[in-house]
Amino acid sequence: xxxxxxxxxxxxxxxxxxxxxxxxxxxxxxxxxxxxxxxxxxxxxxxxxxxxxxxxxxxxxxxxxxxxxxxxxxxxxxxxxxxxxxxxxxxxxxxxxxxxxxxxxxxxxxxxxxxxxxxxxxxxxxxxxxxxxxxxxxxxxxxxxxxxxxxxxxxxxxxxxxxxxxxxxxxxxxxxxxxxxxxxxxxxxxxxxxxxxxxxxxxxxxxxxxxxxxxxxxxxxxxxxxxxxxxxxxxxxxxxxxxxxxxxxxxxxxxxxxxxxxxxxxxxxxxxxxxxxxxxxxxxxxxxxxxxxxxxxxxxxxxxxxxxxxxxxxxxxxxxxxxxxxxxxxxxxxxxxxxxxxxxxxxxxxxxxxxxxxxxxxxxxxxxxxxxxxxxxxxxxxxxxxxxxxxxxxxxxxxxxxxxxxxxxxxxxxxxxxxxxxxxxxxxxxxxxxxxxxxxxxxxxxxxxxxxxxxxxxxxxxxxxxxxxxxxxxxxxxxxxxxxxxxxxxxxxxxxxxxxxxxxxxxxxxxxxxxxxxxxxxxxxxxxxxxxxxxxxxxxxxxxxxxxxxxxxxxxxxxxxxxxxxxxxxxxxxxxxxxxxxxxxxxxxxxxxxxxxxxxxxxxxxxxxxxxxxxxxxxxxxxxxxxxxxxxxxxxxxxxxxxxxxxxxxxxxxxxxxxxxxxxxxxxxxxxxxxxxxxxxxxxxxxxxxxxxxxxxxxxxxxxxxxxxxxxxxxxxxxxxxxxxxxxxxxxxxxxxxxxxxxxxxxxxxxxxxxxxxxxx
Amino acid sequence: xxxxxxxxxxxxxxxxxxxxxxxxxxxxxxxxxxxxxxxxxxxxxxxxxxxxxxxxxxxxxxxxxxxxxxxxxxxxxxxxxxxxxxxxxxxxxxxxxxxxxxxxxxxxxxxxxxxxxxxxxxxxxxxxxxxxxxxxxxxxxxxxxxxxxxxxxxxxxxxxxxxxxxxxxxxxxxxxxxxxxxxxxxxxxxxxxxxxxxxxxxxxxxxxxxxxxxxxxxxxxxxxxxxxxxxxxxxxxx
Numbered sequence: 001x002x003x004x005x006x007x008x009x010x011x012x013x014x015x016x017x018x019x020x021x022x023x024x025x026x027x028x029x030x031x032x033x034x035x036x037x038x039x040x041x042x043x044x045x046x047x048x049x050x051x052x053x054x055x056x057x058x059x060x061x062x063x064x065x066x067x068x069x070x071x072x073x074x075x076x077x078x079x080x081x082x083x084x085x086x087x088x089x090x091x092x093x094x095x096x097x098x099x100x101x102x103x104x105x106x107x108x109x110x111x112x113x114x115x116x117x118x119x120x121x122x123x124x125x126x127x128x129x130x131x132x133x134x135x136x137x138x139x140x141x142x143x144x145x146x147x148x149x150x151x152x153x154x155x156x157x158x159x160x161x162x163x164x165x166x167x168x169x170x171x172x173x174x175x176x177x178x179x180x181x182x183x184x185x186x187x188x189x190x191x192x193x194x195x196x197x198x199x200x201x202x203x204x205x206x207x208x209x210x211x212x213x214x215x216x217x218x219x220x221x222x223x224x225x226x227x228x229x230x231x232x233x234x235x236x237x238x239x240x241x242x243x244x245x246x247x248x249x250x251x252x253x254x255x256x257x258x259x260x261x262x263x264x265x266x267x268x269x270x271x272x273x274x275x276x277x278x279x280x281x282x283x284x285x286x287x288x289x290x291x292x293x294x295x296x297x298x299x300x301x302x303x304x305x306x307x308x309x310x311x312x313x314x315x316x317x318x319x320x321x322x323x324x325x326x327x328x329x330x331x332x333x334x335x336x337x338x339x340x341x342x343x344x345x346x347x348x349x350x351x352x353x354x355x356x357x358x359x360x361x362x363x364x365x366x367x368x369x370x371x372x373x374x375x376x377x378x379x380x381x382x383x384x385x386x387x388x389x390x391x392x393x394x395x396x397x398x399x400x401x402x403x404x405x406x407x408x409x410x411x412x413x414x415x416x417x418x419x420x421x422x423x424x425x426x427x428x429x430x431x432x433x434x435x436x437x438x439x440x441x442x443x444x445x446x447x448x449x450x451x452x453x454x455x456x457x458x459x460x461x462x463x464x465x466x467x468x469x470x471x472x473x474x475x476x477x478x479x480x481x482x483x484x485x486x487x488x489x490x491x492x493x494x495x496x497x498x499x500x501x502x503x504x505x506x507x508x509x510x511x512x513x514x515x516x517x518x519x520x521x522x523x524x525x526x527x528x529x530x531x532x533x534x535x536x537x538x539x540x541x542x543x544x545x546x547x548x549x550x551x552x553x554x555x556x557x558x559x560x561x562x563x564x565x566x567x568x569x570x571x572x573x574x575x576x577x578x579x580x581x582x583x584x585x586x587x588x589x590x591x592x593x594x595x596x597x598x599x600x601x602x603x604x605x606x607x608x609x610x611x612x613x614x615x616x617x618x619x620x621x622x623x624x625x626x627x628x629x630x631x632x633x634x635x636x637x638x639x640x641x642x643x644x645x646x647x648x649x650x651x652x653x654x655x656x657x658x659x660x661x662x663x664x665x666x667x668x669x670x671x672x673x674x675x676x677x678x679x680x681x682x683x684x685x686x687x688x689x690x691x692x693x694x695x696x697x698x699x700x701x702x703x704x705x706x707x708x709x710x711x712x713x714x715x716x717x718x719x720x721x722x723x724x725x726x727x728x729x730x731x732x733x734x735x736x737x738x739x740x741x742x743x744x745x746x747x748x749x750x751x752x753x754x755x756x757x758x759x760x761x
Numbered sequence: 762x763x764x765x766x767x768x769x770x771x772x773x774x775x776x777x778x779x780x781x782x783x784x785x786x787x788x789x790x791x792x793x794x795x796x797x798x799x800x801x802x803x804x805x806x807x808x809x810x811x812x813x814x815x816x817x818x819x820x821x822x823x824x825x826x827x828x829x830x831x832x833x834x835x836x837x838x839x840x841x842x843x844x845x846x847x848x849x850x851x852x853x854x855x856x857x858x859x860x861x862x863x864x865x866x867x868x869x870x871x872x873x874x875x876x877x878x879x880x881x882x883x884x885x886x887x888x889x890x891x892x893x894x895x896x897x898x899x900x901x902x903x904x905x906x907x908x909x910x911x912x913x914x915x916x917x918x919x920x921x922x923x924x925x926x927x928x929x930x931x932x933x934x935x936x937x938x939x940x941x942x943x944x945x946x947x948x949x950x951x952x953x954x955x956x957x958x959x960x961x962x963x964x965x966x967x968x969x970x971x972x973x974x975x976x977x978x979x980x981x982x983x984x985x986x987x988x989x990x991x992x993x994x995x996x997x998x999x
Contacts, residue, residue, distance in 0.1 A: 172879050176910070177820040179781025263779050263823025355778065447881045447910040449975050450818075452785040455982065466980055468788070581980060671939070 022053035022324070029053075033060035034244070039394060046386045054323045054372060054379040058387065061237070061290035061328055062297060065557055068393035071523040072555040075397075075536045079550040080543050084513055086551060087209070091390070094135040094215050094285065096551020097207075098513045100577050102470050105209050107141040110149070110202035110478070110517040110573040112556035116257040117199040121166030126174035126260035128201040130332055133178060134286035137269050138335065140213040140276040141205030144453060145465050146175045146446075148185040148201050149478040149517065149571040153194030153564075155434045155756045160189070163197050165757065170260075171201070172445040177262035178269070181454055182446035183463035184477050189434050190613075192486075195561025200517040200554075202573040204476055206467065213276045216283035217296075217338035217364055218303030224362040225344070226292070227351055228268045228334040232317030234258050235291070235330025245522055245560045264333040267354040272335060274350050280343035282364075287334040293327045293387075295336035296370055300384035301391050303338075307384070309362035311374040323372060323379035338364060400533055401526035409487055412620035414606055414688070423686050424738045426615055427659055428748060430691060433614045436656045437752035438668075455584055459668055461652055462507040462576070464584045473578040475509030481655065482567035483608035484623035489531045492608075492623045493538035493570050495695055498631045499654060500574035501546050505635045506650040506698060508583035508642050509576030511546055516553035519569040521560045528557075531568040539570060545628045548574065585642050587651035588669040589676065589701050592728035594648060596665075596678060597710070598658065600634050600697035601720040604688045610655045611691030624695050631696040637719045638698050646706050646713070653697040659690040659734060661699050662724070666732050667746045675742050677733040678725030686737065701727060770850075770997040772798045773811030775841065775857075777832050782818030782854065782974060789977035790815075794990055803835040813850040813993055814841050816857025818910070818972055828871065828913050829859035838864060850894065850993060851966045855911055858958075858968035867961055867968045868926070869918030874911070875951030881910035883983070884949055886934040886957050886971060887941050893933055893960050895967045898992040904941040905934070905985040907971040909949060909957075914970040916952040916959075923953055934958035934969055 023029060030040040033056060043051050043059050051059065061067060069076065081090035087105055088097040095109035113128025129146060136143045148171055153160040164187075175182045180203070217224065235258035275281060283303065285295040292314070300307050311326050321329075339347050344360055351358035365371070370387070372380035386392030420426040430436065443458035455473060456464035462477035479500040485492030501511045516539065521528035543550055553573075559566040578584055589596075606612050607621025641647045653661045658680055666676050682689040702710050714721045733739045755761050772790050776783045783800065790796045799809045803821075808814065821832035832838065838860070845851045845866055853861040861867045874880055886905040888896050899905070918926070926932050934957040938947045948955045950970075958969030973986025 169878075173912075176879055176881075176912075177779070177781075177823065179819060261823070263820060263825065266781065266820075267778055444882050445879045447879070449881060449908050449910060449972075450781055450785065452788060452975055452978060452981060455980065468792075 025050050025053055025056050030056060034064060035060055039063060046383065046392060052380060054327060055382055057324045057328050058293045058380055058382060061293055062387040063393050066289050067294055068389050069555055070394045071396050071398055071557065073389060074395055075533060078536060079540045081550055084547050084549045086513060086549050090550050090552040094138050096513060096515060097139065097212065098551065098575070103209050104467065105207050105212065106204060106474060106575055107136050107139045107207055108202065108204040108515055108573065108575050109135050109552055110200055110515045110571065111554040112517050112519060113199045113201060114196065114519065114556050114559055117167055118197055120257040121163045122170040123257050123259050125167040125170030125199050127258045127332055128199055129171055129174040130260045130262065130265050131288045132201045132203040133180065133265065134288065136203045136205035137272055138213060138215065138284050138286045139205065139207060140211045140273065141207035142273060143180045143203050143205040144451060145204040145463065145476060146180050146182040146201065147476060147478050147573060148182065149480065150185065150187045151193040151198035151482070151566070151569060152189050154191050155189045157194065160194070161757060167197065167199055168442050168445055174260055174262045176447040178266050179450050181448045181450050182443070183448050183454055183457055183465060185458065186478050187439050187442055188482070190567065192564050192567045195563045196559045196566050198519050198559065198566065198569055200519070200571050202478055202515065204474065204575060211277060213281060214283045215285040215299055216303045217299035217307065218305045219282055219364055220366045222282055222341050222364040223339050223344050223360045224307055224309065224364060225337045225339055225347060225358060226314055226334060226361050227337060227358045228356055229261065229264050229331055230315035230317045230357055231326055231329045231334065232331045233321065233325055233329060236325055236328045245558045258330050258332050260332055267356055268333055268335065271351050271354040271356055275347050280340055280347055282338040282340060284335055284337045287336060289330060291327065291329045291331065292336070297384045297387040299336065299338060300370060301388045304368065306365035306367045306369040306371070307362055308365050308371045309373065311372060313359050313361040315357045315359055323374040327372065398523050398529040399526040400530035402530055403527035409620045410622050414621065417616055419685055420615070420687050426687065427690065427738055430611050430614050430656050431660055431663055432748045432752045433610055434753055434756065435610055436660050437748070438750045439753065440750055441753040441757060456507060456586055460507065460587050461503040462509065464507050464578060466581070471581055473581055473584060475504045475507040475576040475578050476574065477503040478571055478573045479503065480569055480571040482569040483619055485535060485570060486567040486619065487608045487621060488623035489534035489568055490538035491626055493535040494542040494626045495623060496570060496572045497539060497542035497546065498626055498695060499652065500572045501548065502635060502652045502698065504574055504576035505639050506585060506587060506652050507578070508585040509578040510639065511548045511574055511576045513548050513551045513575060514543060515551050515573040517571040518553065518555045519559050519566060519571065520557050521565045523557045535568060535570045542628065583642055585650050587665060588649055588672050589665050589674045589727045590648045590672060592674055594701045594703055594727045595707060596676060596699065596701050596724045596726060597721055598697060598699055598724050599637060599719060599721045602658070602689060602692050603694045604683055604692050605694045606688060606692060609657065609691055609693045611657065611687065624693050626695045633719060634696045634698060637714065637717055638700065641700065646710050647700040647702050649701045651699045653699060655693065657691040657693055658697065663732055663745055665699060666742050667749055673742050673746060674727050675729035675731045676725060676727045677729065679735050680724065681722060686735070767998050769796055769994060770812035771810060772796050772813050772815060773801045773808050774798060774815045774817055775801045775803065775837055777803045777819070777821035777835060779821045779823050780817050780819035782972065786815050786817045786854070786974040789974040790990060793977045794987060794994070796994060801837055803837045806836050806840045808840050808844055812997060813852060814844060816851065816853040816860050818855035818857060821856055821860060828856060829863035832860045833864040842866065845966050848963065848965050852895065853968040854972055854974065855970055858970055859913065861966060861968045866966050867959055868922045869916055871913050872915040872917050873913050874915050879912040880949055881908065882949070883908050884971060885937045885939050885947065887937045887943065889932045889935055890930045890960070893964055893967065894993050894996040895989050896933060896992055898995050899988045902941065904937060904939065905988065906983050907973055907976045907986050909971050911970055914950040914952065916956040918953060926959060929962055931959050931962065932956055933960050933967060934971065
């Protein structure tokens with residue numbers, strides 16, 4: 001605790017105009033900066049002397065968990081990080097890059113902004129969006145879509161509602177102004193996130209393959225330029241803040257949260273794409289965590305070169321900033337570029353046109369060393385390679401231990417559950433869970449249509465985004481059911497990959513690749529590290545099986561608060577390719593009189609189900625099983641049916657089971673409210689079959705005249721399926737036990753979250 | 762300011778820093794509807810002989826201070842105002858509508874939505890005046906489906922202004938139910954009299970919150986916005 005307290009005071013102690021002299025660097029000071037004794041010794045060995053205060057600051061942020069991935073990189077390397085249509089391997093550039101034909105590539109990445117959002121939800125979430133967008137456009141790609149994955153505590157709680165509203169507004173205000181549509185995402189509420197919400201933002205961009213920019217610096221004498229916003233004291237030690245647990249002291253870390261300016265970022269986007277297109281750059285990197293420290297060292301290390309930087313040239317927002325502060329500032333909307341010598345003026349002209357700063361702050365050297373000069377003194381001289389991930393940054397494999405809770409939760413006997421007396425009321429209750437209810441309250445606050453490419457926006461299985469001047473579209477989705485991961489980290493993570501793929505398939509796309517955002521607890525606790533390791537194993541297995549390599553992503557440890565440890569949440573962001581616009585399929589029923597089928601089969605699995613949590617207040621059992629072969633077959637079958645225009649809708653069965661999925665098909669589309677009468681096969685108990693969350697199941701609807709062709713194909717494929725019923729009428733009728741008017745269904749689905757947020761409950 | 766010779770009009774789409782529907786308007790007009798279009802940079806004053814000026818949606822100058830408040834002082838706006846004063850056709854969409862109000866080219870103001878939240882969704886619009894050059898080609902009684910996306914679209918004006926707007930048929934679009942009725946529950950932002958778009962008395966300046974450029978490409982599943990662009994197009998042709 002003392003350690004935490006000291007860290008928290010770092011900002012106050014070493015920032016500000018009152019600082020006249022640099023403090024003496026000692027082991028104690030290094031420890032206050034979050035480094036351990038071994039790391040401090042290593043720094044002394046690298047430099048052959050005691051580091052300066054500025055150097056200590058640079059090492060501390062670069063070797064923080066956030067920048068160095070020191071506790072995760074060894075395991076991340078076991079994931080399939082190349083192959084498929086990957087053009088750039090994971091971790092090589094700011095974002096992954098996948099070939100989509102027609103000389104185009106898609107760049108995409110997901111990143112967390114959990115800790116900033118926990119103390120300052122609006123700016124925390126907004127800068128999360130801004131940061132991930134910069135990762136995309138520094139590749140030369142124009143962002144075309146934004147997605148997110150959000151986790152909060154119980155919506156019954158007033159602070160949760162405050163955080164939820166603030167995060168949604170932050171995401172909306174940034175993305176809306178920046179002019180990129182927010183097209184898909186997910187929101188879950190669970191007590192485990194009470195003290196530590198998760199805010200994961202994903203961006204997708206498109207680039208012509210010959211215009212891809214790289215995060216590299218090389219060529220002795222080439223000028224190094226800083227562009228965009230001026231540098232202030234905001235966000236100093238943001239990376240360190242992200243690398244510790246949330247505590248009651250975190251509130252004092254508000255100064256570690258950056259402030260976003262989407263207007264400047266929009267200008268930065270246009271100017272950046274313009275200079276990349278003109279071929280004046282050697283390389284470019286955005287400034288996120290660890291600001292100038294990170295961009296200078298990573299770009300230099302990649303190009304096996306050095307840099308001589310003069311901090312006096314950096315445009316500053318405030319007077320009296322020290323070298324330490326300038327190097328560690330996380331002011332937003334900035335980029336570092338290495339420009340081909342002689343093109344400085346041309347680059348400057350572009351930034352001037354967009355009314356942005358653009359200053360030469362140094363030049364490339366051949367000695368591999370980062371020389372930081374300020375006010376006539378050399379404040380730091382560090383070999384760039386030693387600072388970075390893949391270079392000198394430490395790599396650890398931590399101790400693992402299977403958590404004790406697993407035995408207990410898995411021993412749960414489902415037959416001990418009382419059978420519901422009124423299944424209709426139980427269904428209404430499950431369907432009105434905020435985890436299942438429509439997130440329209442959220443996504444209507446996002447501009448989901450700007451750029452006029454959104455063919456299928458939020459609310460369906462996956463978004464479909466049109467690629468102008470082609471006949472193709474991209475399908476995209478984020479996914480993770482963290483209750484499954486909590487109950488079975490390996491299987492749960494496999495499910496997250498499989499469900500993302502299933503969503504892409506249901507929209508008519510073929511999965512291409514994934515990005516991941518790994519939200520876990522403190523890695524120094526063996527139980528947490530065990531969960532992390534298991535999740536990585538599961539993800540690797542599923543991604544290899546589906547041939548969807550991992551293009552990169554983000555690890556966020558320390559998602560804990562004194563009250564709660566979050567469920568392990570390895571969020572998957574998946575992108576797929578829709579080869580033909582006519583393949584685009586949506587989840588809702590299209591016409592009355594159509595037949596409704598289930599493809600796949602039920603195994604009465606209630607472990608970690610929404611039913612178990614909402615009705616019986618339990619998170620127990622094992623996660624549903626995932627049979628990869630069976631999953632693949634279901635997906636291939638449905639894609640064949642889509643491409644041959646045999647089915648009219650496809651919706652995957654997930655939280656809330658088959659009954660909730662069917663209800664959604666009736667009402668998701670405002671203009672197509674269609675009732676249905678179905679008979680769900682029951683093995684033992686209604687509640688088991690209605691709410692089971694068995695995997696690899698998709699609900700489809702077909703015209704009656706397609707029935708022979710449909711059934712023939714499924715029989716030939718030996719694919720399990722069953723006829724559930726037909727569409728029509730204005731009621732949702734299930735097994736003659738439930739009969740609800742679709743207006744009431746719609747009211748539950750669409751009004752649950754607004755009622756919470758407007759305090760109308 | 763209609764040309765004496767019949768021809769397709771030339772559109773000019775103004776690009777302010779922070780405009781983000783400029784490319785969408787350009788694409789809809791040029792690639793979908795086949796008009797000639799030029800971008801007009803905010804720091805310049807030349808309108809490049811445009812027949813119709815589009816002030817596009819977005820967040821001009823970040824919408825800092827107040828929506829449209831800075832944009833109206835940009836060099837290009839002096840030319841746009843002079844152009845409009847001479848009877849030139851100007852269409853402000855969303856942020857463009859906000860700029861027209863700030864510039865005093867249309868009466869009233871746009872307040873924060875009554876929900877205090879940004880709202881993006883498809884809405885339905887009745888065409889209240891189908892005599893304008895922007896609505897002539899829309900069949901009577903047709904209800905348009907066009908999306909909105911704004912945080913400040915709550916139209917407000919004093920009683921006298923509202924009365925005179927009604928009296929002079931200056932209310933062009935109103936938010937309605939899918940079947941064209943105008944109850945308050947279909948008002949997405951609290952606008953007075955469900956107003957979604959108005960025109961000046963002279964009939965050459967239209968401001969509207971919904972985005973017709975987002976409802977022009979059949980691939981996106983809605984095309985009612987194209988009716989508005991095609992109306993002004995046909996007007997120049999005839």
